[in-house]
Amino acid sequence: MKLDATLALKSQNLSVPFSCSTQMGRLELSGEVVDFEEPVHISGSYLFADDTYFITGTLKSHYRACCGRCLESFVVPLELSFAEEFVRRADDEKPDQYVFEGDIIDLTEMVDDLVVLNIPIRHICREDCRGLCPVCGTNRNITACGCATDEEGDAQAGARRPFEALAALLHDENEEV
Numbered sequence: 230m231k232l233d234a235t236l237a238l239k240s241q242n243l244s245v246p247f248s249c250s251t252q253m254g255r256l257e258l259s260g261e262v263v264d265f266e267e268p269v270h271i272s273g274s275y276l277f278a279d280d281t282y283f284i285t286g287t288l289k290s291h292y293r294a295c296c297g298r299c300l301e302s303f304v305v306p307l308e309l310s311f312a313e314e315f316v317r318r319a320d321d322e323k324p325d326q327y328v329f330e331g332d333i334i335d336l337t338e339m340v341d342d343l344v345v346l347n348i349p350i351r352h353i354c355r356e357d358c359r360g361l362c363p364v365c366g367t368n369r370n371i372t373a374c375g376c377a378t379d380e381e382g383d384a385q386a387g388a389r390r391p392f393e394a395l396a397a398l399l400h401d402e403n404e405e406v
């Protein structure tokens with residue numbers, strides 16, 4: 230994904246619009262696999278001033294990820310805005326800047342960084358996803374399997390509803406007395 234930035238280089242402070250897209254394919258990020266089934270689109274504008282390209286815009290796409298609770302794959306929208314700088318020579322004191330050569334801005338590294346930094350470590354398909362039954366493995370969003378788990382220290386349910394889990398524990402103890 231390269232921009233021919235000759236026009237901006239010749240006319241300083243001239244804002245030049247651009248839009249382009251690239252395929253990301255399958256990415257593995259700290260053990261989490263995500264699939265970009267459609268291209269990543271970026272659009273915005275850039276201008277050249279003070280020996281620097283200033284580039285701003287938005288990045289949009291969708292990717293497929295697996296829910297950390299029920300393990301079903303689902304589509305996650307990705308949309309973010311960015312403002313980055315490209316300079317001729319890397320400066321150790323400004324590690325966020327990217328480098329350009331000649332009059333070409335290569336956006337590949339910037340797009341990779343934006344995508345990687347904005348994909349969460351864990352995905353949950355929906356707020357109230359009930360996850361898999363720890364006893365029989367049934368997806369509890371689809372079927373209520375009837376296993377006795379909620380009262381017996383189901384770690385996931387307990388973490389989401391700590392007081393309900395506690396109340397259930399206390400209830401059990403009372404029954405035993």
Ligand SMILES: [Zn+2]
Pocket residue numbers: 296297298299300301353354355358359360
């Ligand atoms: Zn889920």
Ligand SMILES: [Zn+2]
Pocket residue numbers: 362363364365366367374375376
């Ligand atoms: Zn079950």
